Amino acid sequence: MSHAAVEVTDLVMRYGDVTAVDGLTLRVEPGTVTSILGPNGAGKTTTIETCEGFRRPHAGRVRVLGLDPVADAAELRPRVGVMLQSGGAWLGVRTEEMLRHMASLHAHPLDVPALIERLGMGSFARTSYRRLSGGERQRLSLAMAIVGRPELLFLDEPSAGLDPQSRRATWDLVAELREHGVTTVLTTHFMDEAETLSDFVHIVDSGRVIASGSPGELSGDGSRNTIRVTARPGLALGPLADRLPTGSSIEEPVPGQYVVTGDVCPPLVTAVARWFSDQDVLVESMLVERQSLEDRFLELTGKALR
Amino acid sequence: MMTPLDLSPAPGAAPRGAMLRSQTAMELKLLLRNGEQVLLTIIIPLILLIAGTRSDRIVDLGPGRPIDVITPGVLALAILSTSFTSLAIATGFERRYGVLKRLGASPLPRSGLVIGKIAAVVLVEIAQLALLSVVALLLGWEPAGGVFPWLWLALLAVLGTAAFGSLALLIAGTLRAEATLALANLVYVVLLVGGALLVPLDRYPDAAQSVLGLLPSAALGEGLRDTFAVGAPHWSAVAVLAGWTAVAGALTTRSFTWE
Numbered sequence: 384m385s386h387a388a389v390e391v392t393d394l395v396m397r398y399g400d401v402t403a404v405d406g407l408t409l410r411v412e413p414g415t416v417t418s419i420l421g422p423n424g425a426g427k428t429t430t431i432e433t434c435e436g437f438r439r440p441h442a443g444r445v446r447v448l449g450l451d452p453v454a455d456a457a458e459l460r461p462r463v464g465v466m467l468q469s470g471g472a473w474l475g476v477r478t479e480e481m482l483r484h485m486a487s488l489h490a491h492p493l494d495v496p497a498l499i500e501r502l503g504m505g506s507f508a509r510t511s512y513r514r515l516s517g518g519e520r521q522r523l524s525l526a527m528a529i530v531g532r533p534e535l536l537f538l539d540e541p542s543a544g545l546d547p548q549s550r551r552a553t554w555d556l557v558a559e560l561r562e563h564g565v566t567t568v569l570t571t572h573f574m575d576e577a578e579t580l581s582d583f584v585h586i587v588d589s590g591r592v593i594a595s596g597s598p599g600e601l602s603g604d605g606s607r608n609t610i611r612v613t614a615r616p617g618l619a620l621g622p623l624a625d626r627l628p629t630g631s632s633i634e635e636p637v638p639g640q641y642v643v644t645g646d647v648c649p650p651l652v653t654a655v656a657r658w659f660s661d662q663d664v665l666v667e668s669m670l671v672e673r674q675s676l677e678d679r680f681l682e683l684t685g686k687a688l689r
Numbered sequence: 690m691m692t693p694l695d696l697s698p699a700p701g702a703a704p705r706g707a708m709l710r711s712q713t714a715m716e717l718k719l720l721l722r723n724g725e726q727v728l729l730t731i732i733i734p735l736i737l738l739i740a741g742t743r744s745d746r747i748v749d750l751g752p753g754r755p756i757d758v759i760t761p762g763v764l765a766l767a768i769l770s771t772s773f774t775s776l777a778i779a780t781g782f783e784r785r786y787g788v789l790k791r792l793g794a795s796p797l798p799r800s801g802l803v804i805g806k807i808a809a810v811v812l813v814e815i816a817q818l819a820l821l822s823v824v825a826l827l828l829g830w831e832p833a834g835g836v837f838p839w840l841w842l843a844l845l846a847v848l849g850t851a852a853f854g855s856l857a858l859l860i861a862g863t864l865r866a867e868a869t870l871a872l873a874n875l876v877y878v879v880l881l882v883g884g885a886l887l888v889p890l891d892r893y894p895d896a897a898q899s900v901l902g903l904l905p906s907a908a909l910g911e912g913l914r915d916t917f918a919v920g921a922p923h924w925s926a927v928a929v930l931a932g933w934t935a936v937a938g939a940l941t942t943r944s945f946t947w948e
Contacts (some may be wrong), residue, residue: 435794438946457798461702465794470787475719487711488796490701497694527791535699556696563697 386449386564387415389434395442396429396590403429405590406443416557416567418577420508420676421587422684427570428468430587431537434568435465448535455541462487463660464533467546468540470514473655478523481506482530489531500525503552527552529560534633536560538569542576552579574677578602584676588684602676608647610655613639623658647671700884702796712797712805713812720779720809729770729877730813734821734898737887738763742828751889753918760825760832761913762887764842765818765849769906770885772810774877777857780806781869784861790948813848832917841916847864848930849909855937856905862945889914905933 389411396404404426411417419427432438433445436452436459445452450459472481479499486492497506502522507515515523521544528536541557542550557567557580571577577584579596586601588592594601616638624633632647635653643655652671659666702708720726741750741759750758783789792802832838840842861869880886884906890898901907902925912926 437793451720460794461796465791467787467791471791472786473719473783473788474786475722484711485713485795488703488708490703490743491699493694501694531796532699534700560696565698612710
């Protein structure tokens, strides 16, 4: 029987009067990278920490590798790698010392010097945790999560505070771990991270999953895409509108900026280009914009700051 | 050439004994690296021991040679500093910085975390008690003869560590790290001055003696003074320490939170 790597069903978690997770259901398939994407306070960390066995569900059911994270903790802990959102090391401990200690708790750990080299931690291997920058702490925390060679990884905001190079290195590592069959569940509020890295995205808001799918599926089916054309202002748009397929529209919101909205497909692009050409108008730029995961995310979760 | 990283899963916990050794070694290393802890556990007891030989000029310790009165008290203080103050502060900050949480997600069992702490505390205490005893003997300390006082010292040290250690974890597992730091130091000073730890109980006002006698500090201090004066502690010292261990242990088990 094949289990889901993680299966959360109708999870409810409360802190006093506040309901942090409110009937959340999600599934993580083995061997995938799955992102839990959501604004601050959406319940991402609470959900992931419940899967890690730190909290007992107030209602609902959580299964990790087919086991109960609290009751079967002793069996699960060696199989699961955890990267906390922050902290996790003694202030006085040196980077390499901490990593060796974590390695010593596992049966077949990764080679510590090789891991240090791989994550570019050589320059601060002998520096105490107290003196590490935020990004260096993140890298150590990631290394601590994978040093025991787990089959399932939980990464809580793995690239928060990282510079672009370290971020890329983290992504490459997660991708390589997937090639070796490791399942990864990560929380993030970076769209590009979810889009680049994951096979599957669950968008979470106010403690519930409000959309799930591959990044491509979530970004939209093309019906909300646009073509932006820059050309001479003030063209009569009536004739073009007649030649466009039904469901599409054109407007000139800013003089010289034309926006075609609709099901953007190659014939539509050609039709728009030909129309401008027929008017003997030189198109200065023409940009096809697909709705991004970010547009979709903002559409689903609203634009209000929280 | 580095070993290439094999990222394929190969999960598994290390053998229990190896985990415990590693955890204890780590705790010990961090304890010794911390300057304030060394000051608290070694330097202050040493200063008090040496000053104690001249203590008749500072405080009246009662009948007997000052060194014979002060040495058991200093040994009791060493136990208090390591098993209570030092343990509470270290654990409070481990909780604050997510160390307990992170280790809680590792293959190390929760019991392993506690055993690692106890083992580190006991190893430090053995070193403290050995060093302080040797210095005291060099200063002219004349403990009761035979091997029994030393066996009683071991037993009372274990009981005192259990009582103070449970209290330390009770504070560290419920209060914020800063509050733990403040309270652990305050309790240390209060017990040192007013807890019949260094100064014999019969030097305190009569009215206070019956209450003070119920403190774990008084039980440990009086127990060790009796042990090295007459060869064995009064049974009440053992009973008081066992009582504190039972109560604090039960409360700690219920209230300790890992983050």
